[in-house]
Amino acid sequence: MDIKSYMDKIGRQARAASRSMARADTAAKNRALEAISKAIEREADSLVEANAKDLEGAKARNLDAAMIDRLTLSRKSIASMSEGLLQIASLADPVGEISDLKYRPTGIQVGRMRVPLGVIGIIYEARPNVTADAAGLCLKSGNAAILRGGSEALHCNQAIARLVHEGLRAAGLPEAAVQVVETADRAAVGELITMKDHVDVIVPRGGKGLIERISREATIPVIKHLHGVCHVYIDDDADHVKALKVADNAKTQRYGTCNTMETLLVAAGIAESILPPLCAIYVEKGVELRGDEAARKIFPKMNEATEEDWKTEYLAPILSIRVVGGLDEAMDHIALYGSQHTDAIVTEDYSKARRFLREVDSSSVMVNASTRFADGFEYGLGAEIGISTDKLHARGPVGLEGLTSQKFIVLGDGQVRT
Numbered sequence: 509m510d511i512k513s514y515m516d517k518i519g520r521q522a523r524a525a526s527r528s529m530a531r532a533d534t535a536a537k538n539r540a541l542e543a544i545s546k547a548i549e550r551e552a553d554s555l556v557e558a559n560a561k562d563l564e565g566a567k568a569r570n571l572d573a574a575m576i577d578r579l580t581l582s583r584k585s586i587a588s589m590s591e592g593l594l595q596i597a598s599l600a601d602p603v604g605e606i607s608d609l610k611y612r613p614t615g616i617q618v619g620r621m622r623v624p625l626g627v628i629g630i631i632y633e634a635r636p637n638v639t640a641d642a643a644g645l646c647l648k649s650g651n652a653a654i655l656r657g658g659s660e661a662l663h664c665n666q667a668i669a670r671l672v673h674e675g676l677r678a679a680g681l682p683e684a685a686v687q688v689v690e691t692a693d694r695a696a697v698g699e700l701i702t703m704k705d706h707v708d709v710i711v712p713r714g715g716k717g718l719i720e721r722i723s724r725e726a727t728i729p730v731i732k733h734l735h736g737v738c739h740v741y742i743d744d745d746a747d748h749v750k751a752l753k754v755a756d757n758a759k760t761q762r763y764g765t766c767n768t769m770e771t772l773l774v775a776a777g778i779a780e781s782i783l784p785p786l787c788a789i790y791v792e793k794g795v796e797l798r799g800d801e802a803a804r805k806i807f808p809k810m811n812e813a814t815e816e817d818w819k820t821e822y823l824a825p826i827l828s829i830r831v832v833g834g835l836d837e838a839m840d841h842i843a844l845y846g847s848q849h850t851d852a853i854v855t856e857d858y859s860k861a862r863r864f865l866r867e868v869d870s871s872s873v874m875v876n877a878s879t880r881f882a883d884g885f886e887y888g889l890g891a892e893i894g895i896s897t898d899k900l901h902a903r904g905p906v907g908l909e910g911l912t913s914q915k916f917i918v919l920g921d922g923q924v925r926t
Contacts (some may be wrong), residue, residue, distance in 0.1 A: 559581040629703075638657070762880065765804060850871065
């Protein structure tokens with residue numbers, strides 16, 4: 509295959525489709541989403557079979573447990589994919605929304621209209637559900653999408669792509685509005701991230717190495733986060749029951765996700781009472797604990813944490829624990845080692861909670877809730893295209909609004925400038 513010619517063809521088709529999608533009405537987009545949702549529900553068995561082939565190949569390649577976890581498509585996750593598409597259909601269509609319309613002294617009205625970004629290139633590893641989520645979000649926001657999944661999920665991605673095309677046809681929308689790259693050749697990524705004439709923005713989802721490469725080599729704007737070193741801080745004024753529930757769930761609900769807690773910070777005033785029962789829960793669930801000197805004095809079975817541990821995204825049943833003097837020291841630690849992804853405080857002190865919300869510079873900041881909630885589906889976005897820790901354009905889980913931009917519009921009645 510001539511990769512350059514192949515990708516250029518996909519890009520041209522996507523650009524043409526993006527013009528059709530930009531003018532598609534809400535009803536047509538919702539019909540497509542509903543048809544795709546029904547097709548996914550109907551073809552659950554075939555999707556499980558396709559995923560089984562991918563899992564077999566992944567195990568033969570000795571991929572790590574975190575990758576296998578992200579690659580696995582269960583019947584529950586298939587149902588979530590289907591439901592997520594229906595949620596997207598139920599959301600208000602942002603395209604064409606006019607805001608801030610005001611009269612100027614000249615008599616003209618000036619406002620802003622929300623418009624699609626155009627063509628969005630999405631590069632991801634494992635996670636076959638991204639194929640459906642990304643297709644649904646790009647479709648509803650009036651964009652065309654070029655999806656390049658990892659070779660480890662090739663069978664499943666292609667199976668989902670066929671169902672997406674079925675739904676687009678049913679709604680009278682162009683199939684080229686969602687294209688899944690059919691080759692696993694890494695050169696396709698290099699072409700995609702430099703096709704300035706055909707692609708408007710790149711969204712990478714995967715390991716730090718993939719995102720660093722794309723950030724370095726792309727000639728197109730990138731919406732990204734490099735890694736998720738997420739923290740939970742248990743304050744002196746925390747409710748013990750809430751602290752145990754939140755800190756347990758933030759780490760053990762799922763290990764291989766970017767919003768999983770990697771470092772637990774505990775105020776010295778509560779450490780001796782909260783750490784023993786909490787560490788017992790972690791040990792029972794097979795989590796390796798690595799702590800500072802103060803934490804290991806309280807729970808001696810802990811391994812010693814190194815400087816590298818504080819800045820590591822494990823994506824595995826490993827947790828770093830540090831005892832801190834209080835709120836300020838906890839926020840200093842997060843500022844130094846965090847990745848501006850998701851951080852949470854457990855406290856009953858309103859003033860401390862407000863300070864944490866205001867001063868912690870992350871894309872999601874939480875009070876008395878698990879970091880695992882940092883997710884487009886949980887935030888009511890229907891799904892997410894990814895999570896952005898950038899500060900320009902979009903931040904946090906990127907849903908429909910994050911896939912649009914605004915342009916100024918002017919309404920006049922024959923006015924001319926003097």
